[in-house]
Each structure stands twice: as structure tokens, then as C-alpha cells.
Amino acid sequence: MADQHTPESQPPFEPQPRPRASxxxxxxxxxxxxxxxxALAAINxxxxxxxxxxxxxxxxxxxxxxxxxGIFSASHEKAVATxxxxxxxxxxxxxxxxxxxxxxxxxxxxxxAFADTDSAGxxxxxxxxxxxxxxxxxxxxxxxxxRKKYPAKxxxxxxxxxxxxxxxxxxxxxxxxxxxxxxxxxxxxxxxxGFGFTGLMDKxxxxxxxxxxxxxxxxxxxxxPDTPTMDAHAQEMLDQIHQQFIDAVKQGRGKRLHxxxxxxxxxxxxxxKSIELGLADGYGDTGYVAREVIKAPDIVDYTEKxxxxxxxxxxxxxxxxxxxxxALVLGGWKIx
Numbered sequence: 001m002a003d004q005h006t007p008e009s010q011p012p013f014e015p016q017p018r019p020r021a022s023x024x025x026x027x028x029x030x031x032x033x034x035x036x037x038x039a040l041a042a043i044n045x046x047x048x049x050x051x052x053x054x055x056x057x058x059x060x061x062x063x064x065x066x067x068x069x070g071i072f073s074a075s076h077e078k079a080v081a082t083x084x085x086x087x088x089x090x091x092x093x094x095x096x097x098x099x100x101x102x103x104x105x106x107x108x109x110x111x112x113a114f115a116d117t118d119s120a121g122x123x124x125x126x127x128x129x130x131x132x133x134x135x136x137x138x139x140x141x142x143x144x145x146x147r148k149k150y151p152a153k154x155x156x157x158x159x160x161x162x163x164x165x166x167x168x169x170x171x172x173x174x175x176x177x178x179x180x181x182x183x184x185x186x187x188x189x190x191x192x193x194g195f196g197f198t199g200l201m202d203k204x205x206x207x208x209x210x211x212x213x214x215x216x217x218x219x220x221x222x223x224x225p226d227t228p229t230m231d232a233h234a235q236e237m238l239d240q241i242h243q244q245f246i247d248a249v250k251q252g253r254g255k256r257l258h259x260x261x262x263x264x265x266x267x268x269x270x271x272x273k274s275i276e277l278g279l280a281d282g283y284g285d286t287g288y289v290a291r292e293v294i295k296a297p298d299i300v301d302y303t304e305k306x307x308x309x310x311x312x313x314x315x316x317x318x319x320x321x322x323x324x325x326x327a328l329v330l331g332g333w334k335i336x
Contacts, residue, residue, distance in 0.1 A: 085298040086290035087113035087122045091139075095131030095166045103138035105304040110139075113302040114146045114153055121294035122155045123286050124174060130165025133190065133241055140248055143173035156293060158286050159183045164268050168279070169245055172252030176293075178284035179271030185279050188249060189266025190242045192234055253278060 089109040095101045113122045124143075130136070147155060157163070157174040164187040171177050179185060208224055220230060246264050250257065256278040257263070263277060274280040284293070291297040 083298070084118055084120055084296050085300045086294045086296045087116060087119035088125060088286060088290075088299050088301045088303070089113055089122065090125045090127075090301070090303045091167070091170065092125075092127045092160075095128055095135045095139075095170070097132065097135060099131075100305075101128060101131065101135075103135040103142075106139050107142040109302045109304040110142060110146055110155075112304075114150045114155075116300075116302075119153065119300070120296040121153055121290075123158055123289055123294075123299075124155060124170070125158045125160065125286055126163045126167050126171055127160030128164070128167035128170075129162055130167050130169075130187065133166060133169065133245065136166035136169040137244070137248070139170045140173045140252075143170070147173075147175070154294070156289050158284065158289055159185060159271065159280070165189070169248055172249045174252070176281040177279070178282055178289055178293075179274060179280045180285070181270065181272045181283065183271035183274070184268050185271055185274035186268035186277075187266055188245055188264045190238050190245065192238055256281070 089106065091101050091106055093099055093101050095103075097103070110122065110124070113119055143155060154175045155173075157171040157177045159171070159177065159179040160183065162184040163171050163177075163179070164184055168186060168188065208221075210221060210224060220226075220234065242264075249264075258276070258278045260277065269277065269279070271280060271283070275282065286299065287297075290299050
């Protein structure tokens with residue numbers, strides 16, 4: 001009979017170590033070390049990304065600063081004299097306090113052009129449909145003052161496509177005016193424009209409630225009916241400004257004018273006809289006048305250009321001013 005072993009006679013069980021998979025880390029706490037390495041790598045990557053982000057921000061700001069400085073410097077760059085030359089100042093677009101064709105910049109440009117001892121004469125190039133009678137009048141007066149201060153230095157106007165209304169108000173102060181045959185010249189008149197909505201308000205059942213502390217404080221309110229008194233007062237002001245315009249033209253052109261019933265009616269003419277009427281003196285562009293009239297073919301531009309800061313300040317001021325004005329009256333004076 002075979003021997004039978006009882007449980008008491010069997011050797012005690014001892015667990016054997018599990019065989020390690022090939023390549024498994026043998027160090028204790030290897031999971032923690034791996035996580036620390038991953039976290040450190042992520043931190044380094046974030047730092048590198050942050051450094052590049054800062055670098056690109058500084059690079060962008062530097063580039064932007066260079067652009068702004070370049071524009072600002074170019075816009076305020078003074079004309080560089082090249083010996084005896086013809087000074088050029090350009091007046092282009094609508095004449096108004098919030099445009100490039102404003103009296104402050106144009107007058108400053110003219111003063112620099114006249115003051116330069118190397119400038120033999122000044123050309124004022126005009127391509128404008130008109131604008132503010134105040135701004136045009138200021139430029140006209142400054143031209144007369146500069147011509148008296150520098151009697152040996154002539155100022156000639158050269159007309160581009162158009163020299164009308166306020167543009168011609170300015171041009172009339174020049175020694176001579178040169179045009180192209182197809183230029184538009186004249187329009188010696190004044191207008192005041194606006195809108196009236198009373199008929200539309202009646203149809204829509206809208207009632208205007210306007211309270212004033214003066215009888216005429218609501219003058220030309222677009223939401224109130226027009227009155228004969230208001231019309232008469234507006235026409236009186238228009239006539240006064242129109243006469244100021246006429247006087248400036250007569251003072252500047254003198255006996256060269258060939259007055260006709262339509263000359264001061266607001267009509268405009270071609271450059272060819274303007275010479276016949278005495279509104280202009282001859283044909284020529286800037287190159288011709290510099291070369292053949294002033295006898296200084298080299299042209300140096302003295303036109304004051306607005307910088308970014310000036311433009312923003314002007315636009316902001318104009319917006320505030322326009323808001324205040326339009327709160328009183330919708331429309332305005334224009335020599336157009």
C-alpha cells in the first residue's frame with residue numbers, strides 16, 4: 001500500500017516572485033519619476049513658448065513703432081532746398097478745418113515756402129471744389145500778407161481739374177492764375193443747405209416738441225416749419241458772404257476781370273472761357289510755370305502733410321464740433 005501523505009506532512013507553501021517583463025524598470029517609484037520628467041518637459045515647453053510669444057510681441061511692437069515713426073517723419077518732413085528752386089504748395093480736396101486742405105496747414109506751408117531764401121517763386125497748386133468760406137478767407141488773407149512781406153517773390157496758382165467756389169476764393173489772391181483748357185473755374189457764390197421733415201412728420205403723426213429761451217433760437221430746426229422771417233435772415237447772411245467773396249475776387253483780379261451779368265452768379269466755366277472772362281491769365285501746369293515763368297525748373301514741395309497723431313486729433317475735434325453744431329442746425333455754410 002502506497003504511502004499517503006497527510007497535510008501535516010506536506011512542506012509549507014512559499015510564493016515565488018513573478019517573473020519581470022523584459023524592459024520594465026527595475027528602480028523603485030519609477031512611475032513617479034516618469035511623471036516628474038513629463039511635467040518638467042511640459043514646463044520647459046511652456047517657458048519656451050512664452051519666450052517666443054514675448055519675442056514676437058516685442059518684434060511686432062518694434063515694427064509698428066518703426067512704421068509710425070516713418071509715417072510721422074515723412075508727413076512732417078521739411079522740404080530740402082537744392083539751391084535756387086520753385087516752391088510748391090498743394091491744396092487738394094474740400095477746404096475745411098478737418099481736411100488736409102485746412103487753413104492752418106496751407107498757411108504754414110506757404111510761410112515756409114516764402115521764407116526760404118532759395119525759393120525764387122511759389123506755386124500754389126489747387127484742385128478743389130470749394131468748401132468753408134472761413135477757411136478759404138483765412139488762406140486768401142495770408143497770401144496777401146505774404147505777398148506784401150516778400151514783394152520780390154511771386155505766387156502763381158496752377159489749377160488742376162477744378163478751382164471752384166472756395167478754391168477760387170483762395171486763387172484770387174495770387175499774382176497770376178494758370179489753367180488747363182478743360183479745367184473748371186468759377187462758381188462764385190454761396191449756399192446754405194439743409195432738410196425739412198415737417199410734411200413727413202405730419203403723415204406719421206409725429207409731434208415736434210421744441211422749447212427755446214429765445215424767439216429765434218430754433219432757427220432752421222429741420223423738424224419745425226420754415227418761416228418768412230427765417231428765410232429773410234438766412235438770405236441776408238448769404239448775401240453778405242457772397243459780397244465778401246465778390247470783393248475778394250475784384251481785389252485780386254482787378255482790371256483783368258471782364259464782368260458779365262453771370263460772372264458772380266455761381267456759374268462755372270472751362271479754363272479756356274475763364275481766360276476770356278479774366279478769371280485766369282493763361283495756360284500752364286506746374287512744370288511749365290516753374291520752368292518758363294519763374295525760371296527755376298527745380299521744384300521743392302513744401303506742402304504740410306498731416307501725421308497720424310494730428311489726423312486723429314483733428315478727426316476727434318471735428319467729430320465733437322460737428323456734434324455740437326448739428327445739435328443746433330442741420331446743414332451749414334459752403335462756398336460751393
